[in-house]
Amino acid sequence: xxxxxxxxxxxxxxxxxxxxxxxxxxxxxxxxxxxxxxxxxxxxxxxxxxxxxxxxxxxxxxxxxxxxxxxxxxxxxxxxxxxxxxxxxxxxxxxxxxxxxxxxxxxxxxxxxxxxxxxxxxxxxxxxxxxxxxxxxxxxxxxxxxxxxxxxxxxxxxxxxxxxxxxxxxxxxxxxxxxxxxxxxxxxxxxxxxxxxxxxxxxxxxxxxxxxxxxxxxxxxxxxxxxxxxxxxxxxxxxxxxxxxxxxxxxxxxxxxxxxxxxxxxxxxxxxxxxxxxxxxxxxxxxxxxxxxxxxxxxxxxxxxxxxxxxxxxxxxxxxxxxxxxxxxxxxxxxxxxxxxxxxxxx
Amino acid sequence: xxxxxxxxxxxxxxxxxxxxxxxxxxxxxxxxxxxxxxxxxxxxxxxxxxxxxxxxxxxxxxxxxxxxxxxxxxxxxxxxxxxxxxxxxxxxxxxxxxxxxxxxxxxxxxxxxxxxxxxxxxxxxxxxxxxxxxxxxxxxxxxxxxxxxxxxxxxxxxxxxxxxxxxxxxxxxxxxxxxxxxxxxxxxxxxxxxxxxxxxxxxxxxxxxxxxxxxxxxxxxxxxxxxxxxxxxxxxxxxxxxxxxxxxxxxxxxxxxxxxxxxxxxxxxxxxxxxxxxxxxxxxxxxxxxxxxxxxxxxxxxxxxxxxxxxxx
Numbered sequence: 001x002x003x004x005x006x007x008x009x010x011x012x013x014x015x016x017x018x019x020x021x022x023x024x025x026x027x028x029x030x031x032x033x034x035x036x037x038x039x040x041x042x043x044x045x046x047x048x049x050x051x052x053x054x055x056x057x058x059x060x061x062x063x064x065x066x067x068x069x070x071x072x073x074x075x076x077x078x079x080x081x082x083x084x085x086x087x088x089x090x091x092x093x094x095x096x097x098x099x100x101x102x103x104x105x106x107x108x109x110x111x112x113x114x115x116x117x118x119x120x121x122x123x124x125x126x127x128x129x130x131x132x133x134x135x136x137x138x139x140x141x142x143x144x145x146x147x148x149x150x151x152x153x154x155x156x157x158x159x160x161x162x163x164x165x166x167x168x169x170x171x172x173x174x175x176x177x178x179x180x181x182x183x184x185x186x187x188x189x190x191x192x193x194x195x196x197x198x199x200x201x202x203x204x205x206x207x208x209x210x211x212x213x214x215x216x217x218x219x220x221x222x223x224x225x226x227x228x229x230x231x232x233x234x235x236x237x238x239x240x241x242x243x244x245x246x247x248x249x250x251x252x253x254x255x256x257x258x259x260x261x262x263x264x265x266x267x268x269x270x271x272x273x274x275x276x277x278x279x280x281x282x283x284x285x286x287x288x289x290x291x292x293x294x295x296x297x298x299x300x301x302x303x304x305x306x307x308x309x310x311x312x313x314x315x316x317x318x319x320x321x322x323x324x325x326x327x328x329x330x331x332x333x334x335x336x337x338x339x340x341x342x343x344x345x346x347x
Numbered sequence: 348x349x350x351x352x353x354x355x356x357x358x359x360x361x362x363x364x365x366x367x368x369x370x371x372x373x374x375x376x377x378x379x380x381x382x383x384x385x386x387x388x389x390x391x392x393x394x395x396x397x398x399x400x401x402x403x404x405x406x407x408x409x410x411x412x413x414x415x416x417x418x419x420x421x422x423x424x425x426x427x428x429x430x431x432x433x434x435x436x437x438x439x440x441x442x443x444x445x446x447x448x449x450x451x452x453x454x455x456x457x458x459x460x461x462x463x464x465x466x467x468x469x470x471x472x473x474x475x476x477x478x479x480x481x482x483x484x485x486x487x488x489x490x491x492x493x494x495x496x497x498x499x500x501x502x503x504x505x506x507x508x509x510x511x512x513x514x515x516x517x518x519x520x521x522x523x524x525x526x527x528x529x530x531x532x533x534x535x536x537x538x539x540x541x542x543x544x545x546x547x548x549x550x551x552x553x554x555x556x557x558x559x560x561x562x563x564x565x566x567x568x569x570x571x572x573x574x575x576x577x578x579x580x581x582x583x584x585x586x587x588x589x590x591x592x593x594x595x596x597x598x599x600x601x602x603x604x605x606x607x608x609x610x611x612x613x614x615x616x617x618x619x620x621x622x623x624x625x626x627x628x629x630x631x632x633x634x635x636x637x638x639x640x641x642x643x644x645x646x647x648x649x650x651x652x653x654x655x656x657x658x659x660x
Contacts, residue, residue, distance in 0.1 A: 156619030315450030
């Protein structure tokens with residue numbers, strides 16, 4: 001282990017983990033007597049084999065990129081926001097709230113949709129943040145419980161007052177055109193560009209701004225932050241608001257971009273964002289890369305469905321890769337020179 | 348609402364609370380040893396599916412439940428390997444376990460959705476005590492697994508506070524280096540604790556699938572694993588105090604299920620809003636606990652979610 005150069009260790013460990021995860025998944029396939037090679041072939045063809053396949057993968061990567069960035073910013077400050085899922089759903093609700101109930105001229109409408117979605121996501125993150133700093137409530141659990149509340153809230157709307165008149169499914173009516181995100185390509189929308197810009201901006205801010213420095217200090221030690229006259233309360237609330245806002249964009253993208261109507265969002269992107277962020281070491285640009293990787297896996301899953309193979313196989317594959325990567329990257333990090341082994345701060 | 352209806356509602360609440368109680372008891376032991384297992388939702392899913400599959404396969408519900416416990420313990424072994432030996436982040440490892448359990452159970456359980464399990468766990472009234480007015484039918488006309496949950500509360504309490512291994516386990520969660528110095532093996536303690544907790548989660552999942560709903564459905568745990576985690580905090584990491592919290596939540600679940608039947612005010616509230624109730628209640632409970640904990644040092648184990656590194660002792 002020691003002989004491998006440092007720059008190669010993390011990517012090496014990641015690639016190895018992916019390979020092991022795929023190997024473990026093929027064992028599952030063999031166990032249920034499914035054709036291994038054809039399955040992987042179907043995933044490859046469906047997810048990266050052609051430009052349109054790749055585009056579909058990127059569409060899946062869009063929300064994950066935002067929930068991943070949302071997690072990254074919170075986790076850097078060691079604020080455990082597990083509520084990305086709920087904040088995303090509330091973002092979708094906020095977008096629907098404006099799109100379905102107001103009529104505004106084109107440019108204003110889109111701004112209002114985005115603004116309301118972002119605000120709803122941020123407010124949903126503010127609740128656990130406030131509970132944490134003022135009442136000492138563990139944010140892991142409070143943000144998580146709020147996920148369920150948000151999902152039930154949107155369910156109550158799309159099964160109830162917001163259901164499309166005459167429609168049999170739990171969907172709202174379609175959003176008006178001016179409330180839809182501008183598209184690039186046949187399926188992609190501008191969120192892919194937005195995600196890239198946000199990731200780059202966050203990278204710069206985290207590295208070079210005073211604000212990014214404060215997040216790093218709070219993430220390492222609350223005590224050090226206090227000595228440096230950095231308000232842990234202020235930083236915690238700020239990162240949670242930003243985190244919720246970013247997760248909210250993931251929700252806006254799904255309703256205002258891909259689907260064009262409010263519905264009960266496919267569960268899991270919020271949680272996937274957390275794992276993607278961790279795999280990326282909470283580095284915004286790497287979060288983008290990882291989200292594309294996960295987009296490919298998810299699109300591969302839909303391709304399996306078409307090839308009449310059980311698509312939930314991909315969920316096992318995702319989990320297996322995560323488990324191996326968790327082990328692999330932790331070990332790779334452990335054998336790096338010990339510079340930042342700050343004690344975990346449990347406040 | 349008359350007395351009989353209330354008593355039967357409370358009795359079903361106790362049954363609904365038991366899986367929460369079993370899972371939370373297991374998690375309590377895990378956390379007292381210094382490990383945070385956020386993955387119990389996933390382990391409960393696998394336990395629930397294993398119980399249904401093994402019961403249908405073997406024709407015996409006892410074998411089904413035992414298989415669920417073993418499946419839970421195997422996942423616990425994996426979790427302990429990740430967090431104790433490899434020292435992966437407990438939060439991330441826990442979330443990965445949830446995804447893993449969710450994916451595995453939905454993949455493997457495809458063919459078992461909505462198949463009724465004919466062999467169920469029947470109510471077994473305990474002679475004499477089940478005749479006590481009110482309390483008898485509520486607590487002592489239940490199935491064996493409910494009784495097991497009462498017994499486990501006592502067992503866990505006795506183990507943690509009255510035995511030497513229990514003391515060592517609590518110390519491993521507070522100051523592992525001290526445990527190491529006296530010659531106890533911190534790693535072994537944490538492995539065993541995690542496997543016990545995961546086994547209990549598997550059992551709790553089995554309770555839901557074979558003893559409560561009598562079938563398997565994808566994602567059927569529906570957040571109960573997370574509620575169990577909140578219960579541990581609510582109880583201040585003390586097994587006896589788990590009882591109150593678990594029954595409160597059991598009652599909340601039954602209130603939701605019965606809300607349409609009860610009519611009146613409940614009829615006006617949409618079922619979706621009613622279903623938010625346990626989660627909101629958990630947050631409020633945590634907030635109330637939080638206020639109290641800020642005045643007085645909370646009962647959280649000092650070394651919770653911190654990996655133990657021998658060389659840094």
